[in-house]
Amino acid sequence: MTKIRLMIVDDHEVVRLGMRAAFELESDIQIVGEASNGGEAVAKISVLDPQVILMDVQMEKMDGIEACREIKSRYPHIQVLMITSFTNEEAVMASIVAGASGYLLKNVSRSELLKAIRHIASGQSLLDPQQAQQVMSRMTAGNISTPGEDLTEREREVLALVARGYTNKQIAEALYVSEKTARNHVSHILEKLGLSRRSEAAAFAVEHKLVPPQKHSSDDH
CATH class of the missing domain: 1.10.10.10 (Winged helix-like DNA-binding domain superfamily/Winged helix DNA-binding domain)
Known part of the structure; x- marks a missing residue:
């Protein structure tokens, strides 16, 4: 069996440990490494050679969206799944534009997270169910938000x-x-x-x- 090579990127060690525990018992997933910020993730990719990266959106030094953009420009074959604690439509749009394969909230169940990892590992795209309909309809209609439009x-x-x-x-x-x-x-x-x-x-x-x-x-x- 070919295992999914997974890298976990989050600036909270406890979160990384929790995610690692969620995947370690899965026979088709191999955790190849971790990083605490986007810059560290980009630097480790050539050595770790991940197939899928589970990427937090908000991090110090280099956030997930910037890291995703950098990773997809250098390694277009790598699938990036953005994960965050909060719902932010602009961040969803920015993630999609940056090349992310999906966007999930951290409150998803273990089974949903595993399903998402396997889904994007097969080359398919994924969006959080709470965001998918609105984001996709806006993209289809060409009515994509002007960056920063909700700023006063x-x-x-x-x-x-x-x-x-x-x-x-x-x-x-x-x-x-x-x-x-x-x-x-x-x-x-x-x-x-x-x-x-x-x-x-x-x-x-x-x-x-x-x-x-x-x-x-x-x-x-």
Whole structure:
């Protein structure tokens, strides 16, 4: 029997241990390795040679979506299954665009997770049942979300400043708000975009042209 070579990528050790326990008794699945973030996963692939990667969406250093994009560009034959603790439609869309074969919530049952792994290992695509109908209908209709469309006008201003390298204190000064308010705006932006780091938000803003040409202050970076 040819076993499915599986790699687990999650920044929480307890989660990785739990997933490993879910797969170790399966005769058709071989866990070839683990990684705690996307960057580590990308670096280990050439040695571990996984067939399927179970990838957390939100991680430090390099998130799952960015890692998926990098992996699929280098190793298009590898199937990536995104898994997350929360429902985020924009993250689902970003995962699909990045080349993921599926997207599941972490509260799925063990049997559902095993079925998903085997499903994508055979080369088929999979979406979480809660997301599939809406996402697929939008893609079929060509009505794909504009990146960052659910950000408020103020959040777009904050994102533009993040992209220019502003700290929370500098954002607060530029927009005449408290530093706590600026920090909260940044947190909300990361949550809405399905990202975990300011640098990722900055890259997202530049990539999707969300940084307006005008400057907010004379000392703009």
